[in-house]
Amino acid sequence: MIPAEFDYAAPATLDEAIGLLQEHGDEAKILTGGHSLVPLMKLRLARPGMVVDLRKIDQLSAIEMDNGSLRIGAAATHDAIQHSDLVSGHCAMLCECAGEIGDLQVRNAGTIGGSVVHADPAADWPAGLLAADASMVLVGPGGERTVAASDFFVGLMESAIGEGEILTAVSIPAQSAQGGAYLKMAQQASGFALCGVAALVQVEGGNVTSAKVGITGVANTPYRAAAVEAAVSGGLEAAAGHAADGVTPLDDIHASSAYRSHLAAVFTRRALETAAARAGGSA
Ligand SMILES: Cc1cc2nc3c(=O)[nH]c(=O)nc-3n(C[C@H](O)[C@H](O)[C@H](O)COP(=O)(O)OP(=O)(O)OC[C@H]3O[C@@H](n4cnc5c(N)ncnc54)[C@H](O)[C@@H]3O)c2cc1C
Numbered sequence: 001m002i003p004a005e006f007d008y009a010a011p012a013t014l015d016e017a018i019g020l021l022q023e024h025g026d027e028a029k030i031l032t033g034g035h036s037l038v039p040l041m042k043l044r045l046a047r048p049g050m051v052v053d054l055r056k057i058d059q060l061s062a063i064e065m066d067n068g069s070l071r072i073g074a075a076a077t078h079d080a081i082q083h084s085d086l087v088s089g090h091c092a093m094l095c096e097c098a099g100e101i102g103d104l105q106v107r108n109a110g111t112i113g114g115s116v117v118h119a120d121p122a123a124d125w126p127a128g129l130l131a132a133d134a135s136m137v138l139v140g141p142g143g144e145r146t147v148a149a150s151d152f153f154v155g156l157m158e159s160a161i162g163e164g165e166i167l168t169a170v171s172i173p174a175q176s177a178q179g180g181a182y183l184k185m186a187q188q189a190s191g192f193a194l195c196g197v198a199a200l201v202q203v204e205g206g207n208v209t210s211a212k213v214g215i216t217g218v219a220n221t222p223y224r225a226a227a228v229e230a231a232v233s234g235g236l237e238a239a240a241g242h243a244a245d246g247v248t249p250l251d252d253i254h255a256s257s258a259y260r261s262h263l264a265a266v267f268t269r270r271a272l273e274t275a276a277a278r279a280g281g282s283a
Pocket of ligand 1: 029030031032033034035036037038054074075100101102103106109110111112113114115117118120122123124125161165166167168190191192193
């Protein structure tokens, strides 16, 4: 449980960090909260020769409005996001999502950027960010580019981040939803999601007329539940029955694929109902 030897740098600027990644190539690994990287290093499943700690780059922790979009710095902790008035006013569902992650220690150290780049299929953020139509802002030697959340989670523990790139922020556009919710069935030992569902809804005359639904924990990548969204105006229970359409639910020691499918339908219905009940309150 002791990591292999490594060098450590804590640059004060983004340019310096990009330079270090270029200089050390494959040997370099970024660290923010360390809650996923350090366990891998202790198990020697990761053996970086150079660890580049981003936490001294102040701009990466900022949470601010940027031309009508909410910009959450990649090094903002889960706890900072959970308790941010700005996030709550823009899309309160994301505060709920942050509050469901691990325990207080994990939320105090872990960051949104580390979580999305790590791309654990049972992580909470991807569901919320997919439902909220978020984009990832990436900076590398070639400049800045933006990748939609729907294109970012490409495989099991695999994101669309490129060689030498740093995730600097997550951008969340203005929301038209009237209600939102994130609900999760946690694996009891780790807290990770067996199934986590984020829902944002519009309501007219007491009925849900449109919804955006992101699901994590069920398949090998988080996904937007397009079949649920297409069916939602026909009733929430029937629509929720489509929660696992088009995906192959995971089957492992924690839950069978049949159980995960069942959880997806149940938690989707509950998330839609909760979001609808909150419409007029907070999305
Ligand atoms: C006991 C425990 C319980 C947990 N429970 C949950 C849970 O219930 N739900 C959940 O979602 N998560 C959970 N987690 C994971 C937690 O949310 C981690 O904080 C998160 O997965 C990684 O964030 P980090 O900031 O610690 O990243 P790090 O460990 O520092 O980095 C993770 C990976 O991302 C890369 N990286 C980090 N930041 C950047 C960046 N800005 N740009 C490019 N690459 C970057 C690193 O190189 C590394 O590969 C748990 C973790 C622990 C230890």
